[in-house]
Amino acid sequence: MLALEARASPSRFFAYASPACALLLSVLLGAALFAALGHDPARGLGLFFIEPFSSRRALGELALKATPLLLIGLGLTVSFRANVWNIGAEGQFIVGALCAGRLALLAGEQTTPWVVAPIVLAGALGGLLWAALVALLRARFGASEILVSLMLVYVAEQLLNYLVFGPWRDPAGHNFPQTALFAAPTGLPRLMAGSRANIGLPLALVLAALFWLFLQRSQRGYALLVAGLSPAAARYAGFSSSTTIWLTLLVSGAMAGLAGALEVAGPLGQLTPHVSMGYGFAAIVVAFVGRLSPLGVSLASLLMSAFYIGGELAQSRMGLPKSLTLVFQGVLLFALLACDTLVHRRLRWVARVTPGRTTPARVTSAEPGRS
Numbered sequence: 001m002l003a004l005e006a007r008a009s010p011s012r013f014f015a016y017a018s019p020a021c022a023l024l025l026s027v028l029l030g031a032a033l034f035a036a037l038g039h040d041p042a043r044g045l046g047l048f049f050i051e052p053f054s055s056r057r058a059l060g061e062l063a064l065k066a067t068p069l070l071l072i073g074l075g076l077t078v079s080f081r082a083n084v085w086n087i088g089a090e091g092q093f094i095v096g097a098l099c100a101g102r103l104a105l106l107a108g109e110q111t112t113p114w115v116v117a118p119i120v121l122a123g124a125l126g127g128l129l130w131a132a133l134v135a136l137l138r139a140r141f142g143a144s145e146i147l148v149s150l151m152l153v154y155v156a157e158q159l160l161n162y163l164v165f166g167p168w169r170d171p172a173g174h175n176f177p178q179t180a181l182f183a184a185p186t187g188l189p190r191l192m193a194g195s196r197a198n199i200g201l202p203l204a205l206v207l208a209a210l211f212w213l214f215l216q217r218s219q220r221g222y223a224l225l226v227a228g229l230s231p232a233a234a235r236y237a238g239f240s241s242s243t244t245i246w247l248t249l250l251v252s253g254a255m256a257g258l259a260g261a262l263e264v265a266g267p268l269g270q271l272t273p274h275v276s277m278g279y280g281f282a283a284i285v286v287a288f289v290g291r292l293s294p295l296g297v298s299l300a301s302l303l304m305s306a307f308y309i310g311g312e313l314a315q316s317r318m319g320l321p322k323s324l325t326l327v328f329q330g331v332l333l334f335a336l337l338a339c340d341t342l343v344h345r346r347l348r349w350v351a352r353v354t355p356g357r358t359t360p361a362r363v364t365s366a367e368p369g370r371s
């Protein structure tokens with residue numbers, strides 16, 4: 001039977017090349033999937049990997065979808081590096097969008113454009129406070145941050161539904177579950193004419209650079225890395241586990257809330273039950289494909305946003321379900337896990353041993369002249 005055996009010295013080259021190998025494997029599996037569905041694989045793959053980069057307008061849409069993925073992915077990078085598993089960024093994104101949206105609803109057409117700053121800050125604060133619930137339960141009562149953060153996602157979704165179906169619903173919206181459109185001054189400034197890309201992208205890139213400095217050049221960033229690799233060594237070095245839990249969860253929550261604020265103040269311009277397109281969960285894949293590095297997360301967010309655009313194009317041009325985006329995300333994640341496993345371990349054939357069965361001992365004859 002086949003068994004996994006640890007390699008004595010894993011290849012450094014393949015350790016860095018693993019994401020590229022996973023992407024190639026995802027392309028091959030994607031081609032097989034399109035063929036199984038009865039569609040041209042070349043055309044299908046072109047919608048996912050070529051069309052999102054083919055024009056100025058396409059690049060603007062790519063940047064628009066990459067921004068929340070990059071912001072959430074940066075926050076999760078800090079959390080995952082410290083071995084604190086915040087799986088509830090989706091809920092923190094939604095609460096950030098709610099806080100930012102509420103402030104935007106209070107603004108009018110005569111409001112100064114500087115109202116954008118408090119709207120964005122309100123979103124970051126909302127995500128931070130939602131993550132603080134997870135930090136409190138983990139640090140004070142030892143509750144699993146995985147379960148707590150995930151369950152709070154559903155609470156946030158129900159809170160959003162209650163508000164847009166109830167108190168915040170637009171009276172002139174023909175009974176649709178949505179708020180009124182935000183006033184023009186609350187919109188984010190756009191980067192160029194003819195594109196929906198806004199200042200959220202350069203803000204995200206600046207934050208990526210700051211996160212790199214924090215993780216690679218600061219004592220606290222080193223403490224988080226040590227806490228993730230060896231909690232016992234971190235305690236011996238005097239690094240507080242409680243501080244690590246609070247810091248990582250608050251940072252990741254604030255980044256998810258910031259992404260939610262930029263989403264509602266940018267392309268959406270109102271609150272609906274479908275504020276998030278699953279960015280909080282997709283950013284988990286982004287963080288791991290990006291090797292928990294700000295630079296890698298930046299590149300992975302572009303790839304994942306191409307999957308979102310490709311899914312929309314496959315739906316409109318080929319009649320395929322939009323959920324194909326989730327399939328590509330899952331295939332990429334499993335391909336990466338498989339490649340990482342083979343970098344550190346190898347497959348080896350081991351003979352199957354039947355329980356209760358012993359191998360007969362070999363009988364040797366005595367040498368002449370010996371008793």
